Amino acid sequence: MSNSTTVAAGHTRTTHEARRSRQFLFRFGVVILSLIGIRMLMAWDESTWIPWTYAKMTWEHPAGQLYLVGTVVLLGLGFVFRRAGRDTFGLHALQVMLGAVSLNWLIATALPLSIKMIGSSYLIFFYHFPAAMSCFVFFTLLMVFSIAYLVQDDPLWDRCARTSGQIGFLACTIVLTTGSTWASAAWNSWWVWDDPRLMSAAIMWLTYAGYVMLQMQLDDPYKRRRFCAVFGIIAFLNLPIVHYAIQWFSQGEVSHPMKFSDMASNDWITYTRWFGVIVFVGFYSILFRWRLAREGTRDRLHESLWAVRRLEEGAHIR
Amino acid sequence: MKALRSYARLIYWDWVREAKRLDTILSMLLFAMITLMIFSFAIDPMSETGVRVRAGMIWLTFLLSGAIGIDRAFRGDGAESVLQGILLAPVSRVTLYYAKVTSTFLFVVVMEAITLFVFCLLYDVEFESAAALGRMIVIILLGTIGFVSVGVTLSAMTRTIKGGEVLLRILLFPLMIPVFAAAVDATKFALAGDELTMKQLVLVGAFDLVYLAAGQILFEVILSDYDAS
Numbered sequence: 001m002s003n004s005t006t007v008a009a010g011h012t013r014t015t016h017e018a019r020r021s022r023q024f025l026f027r028f029g030v031v032i033l034s035l036i037g038i039r040m041l042m043a044w045d046e047s048t049w050i051p052w053t054y055a056k057m058t059w060e061h062p063a064g065q066l067y068l069v070g071t072v073v074l075l076g077l078g079f080v081f082r083r084a085g086r087d088t089f090g091l092h093a094l095q096v097m098l099g100a101v102s103l104n105w106l107i108a109t110a111l112p113l114s115i116k117m118i119g120s121s122y123l124i125f126f127y128h129f130p131a132a133m134s135c136f137v138f139f140t141l142l143m144v145f146s147i148a149y150l151v152q153d154d155p156l157w158d159r160c161a162r163t164s165g166q167i168g169f170l171a172c173t174i175v176l177t178t179g180s181t182w183a184s185a186a187w188n189s190w191w192v193w194d195d196p197r198l199m200s201a202a203i204m205w206l207t208y209a210g211y212v213m214l215q216m217q218l219d220d221p222y223k224r225r226r227f228c229a230v231f232g233i234i235a236f237l238n239l240p241i242v243h244y245a246i247q248w249f250s251q252g253e254v255s256h257p258m259k260f261s262d263m264a265s266n267d268w269i270t271y272t273r274w275f276g277v278i279v280f281v282g283f284y285s286i287l288f289r290w291r292l293a294r295e296g297t298r299d300r301l302h303e304s305l306w307a308v309r310r311l312e313e314g315a316h317i318r
Numbered sequence: 319m320k321a322l323r324s325y326a327r328l329i330y331w332d333w334v335r336e337a338k339r340l341d342t343i344l345s346m347l348l349f350a351m352i353t354l355m356i357f358s359f360a361i362d363p364m365s366e367t368g369v370r371v372r373a374g375m376i377w378l379t380f381l382l383s384g385a386i387g388i389d390r391a392f393r394g395d396g397a398e399s400v401l402q403g404i405l406l407a408p409v410s411r412v413t414l415y416y417a418k419v420t421s422t423f424l425f426v427v428v429m430e431a432i433t434l435f436v437f438c439l440l441y442d443v444e445f446e447s448a449a450a451l452g453r454m455i456v457i458i459l460l461g462t463i464g465f466v467s468v469g470v471t472l473s474a475m476t477r478t479i480k481g482g483e484v485l486l487r488i489l490l491f492p493l494m495i496p497v498f499a500a501a502v503d504a505t506k507f508a509l510a511g512d513e514l515t516m517k518q519l520v521l522v523g524a525f526d527l528v529y530l531a532a533g534q535i536l537f538e539v540i541l542s543d544y545d546a547s
Contacts, residue, residue, distance in 0.1 A: 150539060203492050203495055206488075206491075206492045207489075207492040207493065209488070210485070210488045210489040210492065213485060213488060214475075214476075214485065214489065217479050217480070217481065217482070217485060218479060220478070223478070226539060226540065226542065227475045227540060229539075230471075230475065230536045230539050230540055231472075231475070231489065233532075233536065234468070234471075234493065234532055234536065235493070237528075237532060238492075238493050238496075241496045241525070241528065242492075242495050242496055244496075245495060245496035245499045245500060245525075246495070246499060248499070248500075248503075248521070249499040249500065249502070249503045
């Protein structure tokens with residue numbers, strides 16, 4: 001893990017990061033290419049299989065266009081930003097997301113034609129569901145790391161907790177935006193108020209937005225670690241309570257697409273969904289690793305600045 | 319016994335401070351009145367919809383103005399140095415937590431009592447019997463405990479942050495949704511003059527217990543020895 005490297009002179013750092021970026025792009029490209037290859041092999045038996053048809057299908061769908069163009073644009077922007085020495089974390093995050101979408105897209109187009117007859121609206125689940133799963137994974141990790149920090153008092157746990165909070169928040173945002181977009185197409189409205197699952201996801205988002213804000217606003221590093229750990233635990237304990245409370249006290253009926261479970265009996269769909277979960281959690285873990293290294297650097301900087309400020313005030317430094 | 323004595327002392331001094339300044343209760347009350355007035359512009363209170371959403375309106379008013387009282391638990395002129403003195407004194411954090419919860423609870427309850435009275439006057443609510451009013455009071459008290467118990471912990475957390483007043487609300491309100499939903503549900507019954515079901519009372523009570531336990535455990539973590547130095 002590269003968080004043990006110290007902040008070196010600008011030249012060294014740029015080279016180091018550029019190498020890492022190239023490495024990543026290379027690995028990413030290899031993964032994509034091999035998945036395209038697997039997808040081609042899988043479709044070999046289909047009598048109507050023509051690669052060009054599938055490429056055209058993806059391109060003809062507005063979402064497919066968005067993903068393909070978006071990936072190219074973001075790669076370009078990331079390159080320019082990196083050359084300019086800017087922070088490219090957000091761009092990388094988007095790139096990874098778009099890459100994961102494209103992968104899922106490729107796999108989802110390999111589904112049997114009978115399922116595709118339902119329409120393309122089910123495709124959202126290969127993105128929405130994995131994002132939701134990884135969001136749960138990282139919020140759980142956040143709670144575990146928070147407890148570990150309170151028990152062991154090691155700043156590393158705090159850094160892990162903070163990072164998983166940010167990654168989980170990103171995943172949660174993606175869950176909400178994709179779900180809302182899907183709802184506008186399928187249910188003809190962007191938001192439904194009587195659905196407990198929708199509401200509890202929104203509240204989860206708000207709660208963890210509070211978590212991210214809390215760590216942004218606390219200056220004192222010692223206090224920040226403790227308070228964020230405390231809030232991370234409260235927030236996690238609260239989530240199931242919120243979910244069941246809304247379920248018990250909601251006004252209308254549950255409208256979340258549970259009908260999908262009928263389709264899930266199909267092996268292809270189940271496979272694709274859980275493959276998506278593995279891919280997503282994997283990619284979010286890569287993000288987690290990067291962010292963790294970055295948080296380590298930032299912590300050291302922040303703590304020394306804090307110590308200097310306290311010394312200027314004439315305080316006793318522990 | 320000693321713990322009980324310091325518990326009573328802490329509450330007493332909170333009330334002495336409040337009696338001298340009256341700032342917490344007054345600002346909560348005024349804010350609640352303004353909120354009640356503004357609601358009448360959002361929804362015609364005498365219309366059918368207005369009658370249906372009354373329970374929600376009451377609780378929204380309590381939540382919004384109660385947050386002011388919770389915010390003041392650890393904030394205000396000299397509050398930080400007072401807190402440091404308490405932390406240095408031989409008083410356990412648990413005692414401090416329950417004392418703060420109790421005194422804040424009492425401030426909020428005073429506000430709620432007056433607000434409920436004004437609400438009944440303004441919106442023409444009548445309780446048919448003493449039992450109906452009693453049910454209303456029970457549910458308000460239970461709901462307020464849940465609200466204050468987490469609130470005090472979060473208030474201790476945000477007390478030193480610049481702009482922490484807003485952050486307190488951002489952190490508190492999402493956590494309050496279970497209690498809020500349960501209390502609104504029960505208040506609807508109480509306003510209609512119906513008997514409360516056992517399930518409603520048990521639910522609000524269970525949320526209270528969970529929040530009190532979590533608040534007490536985590537309060538000790540928040541006010542560690544580092545804050546007393």
